[in-house]
Amino acid sequence: MNPSVEALRAAFGSAIGRATVARDGETIVVVAAPHARDVLRWLRDTPGHAYAYLVDITAVEYRDRERPIEVVYFLRSLERRTDLRVKIELAPQDELAVDSVVSLWAGANWLEREVFDMFGVTFREHPDLRRILMWETYAEGNPLRKEFPLRGRFSRAEQVRQALAANPEAHYSLDELSIADAYHELPPDMRERLRKGERGKIPHSE
Amino acid sequence: MHQPYIAFLLLLAFVAANAVLLIGLSHFAAPRKPTPTKSAPYESGMPPLGSAHERFSVKFYLVAMLFIVFDIETVFLIPWGTIYFADSSAASAGGPGMGFLLAEMLVFLLILFVGYVYVWKRGAFEWD
Amino acid sequence: MKHVIETKQVAGQSPNWLLARLDDLVNWSRANSLWPMPFGTACCAIEFMATAASRFDFARFGMERQAFSPRQADVLICAGRLPFKLAPVIRTIYDQMPQPKWVISMGACASSGGIFDNYAMVQGIDTIVPVDVYVPGCPPRPEGLLYGVLLLHKKIKGESLLDRGLREEQVLDETGLRLAPEQIDEISEPFGNSVHQFRSA
């Protein structure tokens, strides 16, 4: 058991849930969602622990739906060569939202965007939270959720049609569209569609 | 010895004919099937955003001009070189003396060197 | 209904002996100087680079110069799997290639979705672009790709200038699909082992 857990309990008391040892010998500590960012900042900044290296962020959804979805932070202290796994449990029925840690580790930016894309967990105050692996106007939902079928919700023909029929602005993020707009380079029809907010809808043929 | 220019003109004519033939043949014989996507600019498979007609910083134009000046300078050296470094038969055929040829080219190079130093001191070579 | 172009075997009975010689000349020159557009996405791209490198060297078959822009390309070699996010890219690049053009689908994933029978993968690039030669293998050995190229040479040598349909541009019409939806669903049916991969527990 990692000594950081006692220090955490001393510092945050009830915010720290149960702590177990995983099969690979690393310590897992469950933290309450509202205090998660403070706990992570504390772990990163206190000299005795100095978990300055964020190895990975991911989410886990179990096969039985009652179990909460877990957002897992893999932390590592390079000097002390020790690892710690911090988990936040989100009950599936209430809102899937967690505080973003991009302000603590810059490496978390894309990792959180991928968890948002694949699981639908929103990260509050993330600088640029949008889909990263699927295209931004992807309409079939979050692929790694257990209720998402393996071959996707639409028929194959519809998937091909949606992929081919996306409007040009669907290939660009709003950030880039605003840059182009700043230089008056958006074609009028695209600006019209953007003003009407039609960026997501794919023109249906029937 | 017939007029030396015939050979040169023949070469020029052959080059021109060759160019016209190649471009003309491919212009008429090649299958041309324009479609809206094909005529759109190629940007690695993505629909382009914004036009390519941008106002660029003036430093690019400046570099182009400097290049032309000093490139043409070297172009002038080539014909001069063929005459200057040819065998001494040119001097004996009543042409201008070797010394004069050298002096003339040195003056030419000096003028351009003054221009080079001026441009250098004005900082045109600083890129950003 | 979409017309799928069949290349008729016309070389043998060309009606006009004069054109027969021109056919052979044009086909010979096209076949032996195919500039590949290496649409390399995944593992097959590494085998494609191995084929381009000095040991297998497909420059021996006229593909010396790889054209990284569709404007100068003759054959689009889709080396690697094609996700749905990349589908519009390959469609745009295929449209932007001048005629005459051909497509080699290199590898099982490009030809049929391969082991990736899931939400993210196009189940065979022939649902998006017309394909001339399918090269099986995961990844196909360089010799396999070279055999595919030789098959394409044989196909080109069988074409004729008279056959107008060959060089027509097949642009996506208003339905936005290259084939009828039922045909795409039928092509993308799971087959083999991936039929059993539905139980997640």
Added chain:
Amino acid sequence: MSKRTLEFELATPGVDAQGRPIRVPLGAAATAAPELAGEHMLINLGPQHPATHGVLRLVVELDGETVVRVIPHVGYLHSGFEKLGEYRHYNQIIPLTDRTDYLAPMSNNVGVALAAERLMGIEVTPRCKVLRVIACEMSRVISHLVWLGTTSIDLGAFTPFLWAFQQRERVYNLQEMWTGARLTTSLTRVGGLMADIPAGFADGLREFTRTFPDTLNEIDGVLTRNAVWAGRTQGVGVMSAADAINHSLSGPMLRASSVPYDVRKDKPYLDYETYEFDVPVGEHGDVYDRYLVRLEECRQSTRILAQAIDRLPDGPINVADPRVILPPKSRAMTDMEAMIYHFKQVMEGVKAPVGEAYVGIENPKGELGNYFVSDGTAKPVRWRIRPPAFINLSALPTLAEGHLLSDLIAINASVDIVMGEVDR
């Protein structure tokens, strides 16, 4: 580490006193002389581009030649590996891993096998450990060779590509001899390997380790002290140690920024602590140092390969537990119990206990982690791949902004991405 012998004063904005890259203030030209300023241009270094090392798409905002902003778009090769993993037994996941990082397939196979074995608490035989070290180091060599070849093409030198690929073919021959496949090796199984090395393998590998450093020295001689190469890579795409840790970089990217962290040394697996090799660490954290670190790593890998092939112990390659490893065909056909084990394994796969396990290995791109969560069945609940190339690539905007467009190509090449792993 060869002390840097060529110091170029930089025309491009380089590094200021504290080691941070000088940022070209936006619209600097605008403030100086407004009418001279050009408009910014948005271009696509798109999915189909020879210099993006795969289907990466960079939307670049250019002010003339200077990169003002880089917005990478990934996902163009997203193939749903993690979703597929939840529908497969542990031994069926191993063929998937060749296709994630297809430049170092054997290293990925070993990574997943180690994670599954840590989850199930299995300890592999000594011979299998040494063979897996050989597999990892061979993958490191061929992955760095592809990187060396394609990066030198990006910066204008074509010959190292052909030298590198010629050596790579020799390693491919060895891989094909061992596993039957050049690239999709699927070498490991939970609890062992698919096959022992054939007769001619050890001599072929010894021959390779003897003659391969000559090619490395040739590439070293052509590139390291080459004025063009040094001029285009020194002081370009600098990342300080603190930033590298904050961006969670790993592998050569982290070590080039003078952070001496290597999973083989700090969290040893497969008895790496018993091999002596040293870990190259850069000083400046720029593209030149990443090149030097990777080149030096190739030499160190060759050293490890030489040591490994000499100390290869005899004995079985698979663990003796019949619930995990298929019994040999001869016994399966004669002994009833072996046949039952054989049948159960093929039909139901290897059951893993409830729990989770994460194992990070030193992949050529960085720390490749495999995280398995299991609920007692034979198919994982969650298979997470910690993608080093994805995380290293996320640092590209901070590396490249303020540089010239041609430097962006050099920086993007120095990150050494493989899109199969970035997009999974």
